Amino acid sequence: MIPSAFDYAAPATVAEALSVLADAGDDVKLLAGGQSLIPVMKLRLADPAMVVDLGRIGELSGVRDDGDALLIGAMTTHHQVATDPLVAAHLPLLAKAAATVADPQVRHRGTFGGALVHADPAGDLPAAVLAADATFILAGPGGERRVEAADFFQGYFTTAVAEGEILTHIRVPKYTGWGAHYEKFTRVAQQWSIVAVAAMVRVEDGTIAEARIGLTNMGSTPLRAAAVEQALAGTPLTREAIAAASAHAAEGTDPASDLNGDASYRRHLAEVLTRRAVIAAAGL
Amino acid sequence: MTTAEVGRARPRKEDAHLITGRSRYTDNITLPGMLHLAMVRSPFAHARITSVDASAAKSSPGVVAVLTGADVADQQGSLPNAWPITPDQKAPAHPAIAVDTVAFAGEVVACIIARSAAAARDAAELVDVSYEELPVVLDLEEAVKDEVLAHPDLGTNKSATWIFDSGEAGTGKPVSEALAAAEVLIERTFYQQRLIPSFMEPRSTVVDPTGEQITVWSATQVPHILRLMLALTLGIPESKMRVIAPDVGGGFGGKLQVTPEEAITVLAARHTGKPCKYTETRSESLMAAHHGRAQVQKLKLSATKDGIVTGLDVHLLADMGAYLGLVTSGIPILGAFMYNSIYKFPAYRFECTNLFTNKAWTDAYRGAGRPEATFAIERLMDELAVELDMDPLEVREKNWIKHEEFPFTTVAGLEYDSGNYEAATAKALELFGYDALRAEQVRRRESNDPVQLGIGISTFTEMCGLAPSRVLGALNYAAGGWEHAQVRVLPTGNIEVVTGSSAHGQGHETAWSQLVADRLGVPFENVEVLHGDTQISQRGLDTYGSRSLTVGGMAVLAAADKVIEKAKVVAAHMMEASEEDIEFTDGKFRVKGTEQSTALGEIAFAIFSAHNLPDGFEPNLDSDATFDPQNFSFPHGTHLAAMEVDTETGQVTIRKYVCVDDVGVVVNPLIVEGQVHGGLAQGIAQALYEEAVHDDAGTLVTGSFVDYLVPGAPDLPHFTTARTETPSTTNQLGAKGVGEAGTIASTPAIVNGVLDAVRHLGVKDIRMPCTPSRVWAALEEAKMTGGVQ
């Protein structure tokens, strides 16, 4: 498990990193927590000529209050997201999703930004971020640009991040007071999601006023369960109503078949897990 | 003899250095001028090699040489199979580096020798091998048809067929009569999926060819067997080879092998005249280290309407994979004697066809043949209970050997010396709360709870302590089953124990110290156990088959006893008494009826100085002993699993697991507990998690731990373990083996529990591993076909 030889740079600022990227040509990879990139390099499925380590750029790490949203640095680790008090108060869904990633070792090294740019369909953060309608802030040679979550995830392991760009922050609107739950289905504890459901609900007077549902691993990108969201809006807070709405969970999905289950099993799981996620989020 | 040490739950003396990283695994060894190897492996499961172009690799920076199959064809011999189960057993030649053809994906086709591991890896990418793909045969039920051949030159996929028939052997009646007269006939086919041993330390070998002897360090379970077999395979005099197994990070049978990589590392070292190291990657380990299980079991069990089993007919297809490794062919045979398990039915027939396929070869994996056999009979017992609407425990009890019936000669021809299945079962039931769980099961069924509860039962026994040499001879195994030990009393009175049973994580150093401390009456701390180096431990047959204590430990005790006898002569001389008047207690030789005594250490010093010894006494206090067991030992136990099945998702959870094992007299309860826990985890892994999966081309799909799911601590329940103690009569200590017990019993207990939870919904069987998607699919299918209530 030895990667091919590569050059290495560890810039201290985003500006410096951008100029290293600009000079390095197209055979370059950014290194965040390395939990996805390094294994791929060791297997020689990737052999970049240069690796630019973002680990020394302090401005990319941490969670800040930004008025009606939280600004999360791309290099904030899963562990930080899972335990941050601001996240717990305003975006418990993110904390819960981050806490399900892999194992403590991976959570202490893997980063929020790295997981989002890596965009593994089975990754746990993309669906949560999509459900929250986050905004991605990218720094590039031409300055900063912002991409909405709905446009960020473009396909299997593919995002809107262009060559020469760095994801610096993710701006996630606050959902203070919403109930949230991340329902992850795996065979062993440290596994990637077979299917998972990210749910946030705002309950008012015994009715579900609003719901936001994201699906993990039900297609090549994270998906919104729009039909479920619509069906839930305004329904009474009962198990029956939630079950009826959750029956729409697989609509518009296109899950893969693999060793953990075929597409029809995943569609079925999406319905069951959506029901469970919403019930848990609503505190029923 | 005092018993201060035997029975004491001592933490292992090995652990401090292992868990603080002060360990010495093979990959930690670095020698001056050492070169590094990387293997080029076939991506195809079956192909003709049309050319190997290594020119680019040879000129890659840091590369010293590249070896191809053609380069070493006249030196590499054929890797050994030590168990020709029939005189006409067929086997292909097994070159370490493939020469003309490859027969599984992962087979080595070239080896890079370079100045660094990185340079070797880089150059491996540059070797250009041209292949002409050949059709592959992967499935046992296809292989038996002989339409596509794994090795066309052999003309068949059948390696051998081995039969045991109680009618012919005179150990029982013919099974055909039992089947014909059956009041109840249960016919089932079970699939033992292919497993990968997944030891924690990948395989690694360092070879130093400088000096008079070739020294081989290897992550092996079997340094002695490796030395003999490598020497024979490569045509090197055995006396010119020294094998060292330093710290070895687990094996589970997976390192009971003579591997291509070990042979190649020797060839590379001889070729370059320099020390060479090869350490495999995890991917290589999963792909090319031997696999286990992989059998299809076609079974017929006959019984009376009262639930008395009258006969069992076993037809096995066993997957050898592409080659016969060291004991590949014999693994199903180790199971052949265990299908009758703890039961006393009178007729039994076993027929096994060993088949080649284009996959990595199989060989020993924890339990080796016995888990498969136990799974079959314990699943059948549950099926019989369902058929007769009886409690599965009651069916077992009706058929098992009662404790007063020992010694008992089984229908498979073994003599079980002892056992008490009633006692172990009673204890397990009590710890489990059987009746309360059955009541809860009824409630959940009645309320249509989405989470259903099932109770899985498995009893087991196994033959372990491999093995009486005569028995192995009768089964055509090439070697014996004895074990060797030496006990040396140093001038200071400290003790060195040399054992041929080389441990790789079992804790022999601790257990053997406890044995000797008691026997010689010295403090535990004063005993040092040496092993794993053929120059220190010249004779031995190593560690596998739960043999170490019952065979190796007995050799240690025998050697200690000889030391006492030897010292007694000198004690008598020193105290001017006659030998008959000397007794040995608590480390001291005493003259009976007097206060006079001499400590073992004083005698050791007197022998060392040799100033005043009896005439003709050789001045040393060392003794050797070789112990060959007369019989196996037969541990047994009762395992109970409460399984929850989420019928909405198919997810299976172990709610409670109780096992009561009878491993006879226990030397160190902590070590026994560790073996049981690890064994349970591996057995549960077969039931629920692990499976080596290949695609249609024969490529291993579960090629990393992302897909080959080894359960971890969070996935396993708290185990309730307990023991009964029925001493074995086949060795002086009364001990039985424990290394494989948990693995053997847990797999059927779990699967029986899963099925018990969903059988009322119409599910009849689920293939292992019982993954959520399989359980869900079985539930869906039952719904479609109308579901039996």
Ligand SMILES: Cc1cc2nc3c(=O)[nH]c(=O)nc-3n(C[C@H](O)[C@H](O)[C@H](O)COP(=O)(O)OP(=O)(O)OC[C@H]3O[C@@H](n4cnc5c(N)ncnc54)[C@H](O)[C@@H]3O)c2cc1C
């Ligand atoms: C054993 C194991 C189990 C895992 N299980 C899970 C799981 O259950 N759920 C889950 O969600 N994840 C899981 N992961 C993945 C983990 O979450 C990774 O941390 C994540 O996928 C990548 O984050 P990273 O910081 O390690 O990124 P890296 O591996 O360093 O980078 C990943 C990719 O993103 C790019 N990149 C990183 N940061 C930026 C940036 N700021 N701007 C632009 N591009 C960037 C890199 O160039 C690279 O292509 C697991 C990983 C391992 C090793």
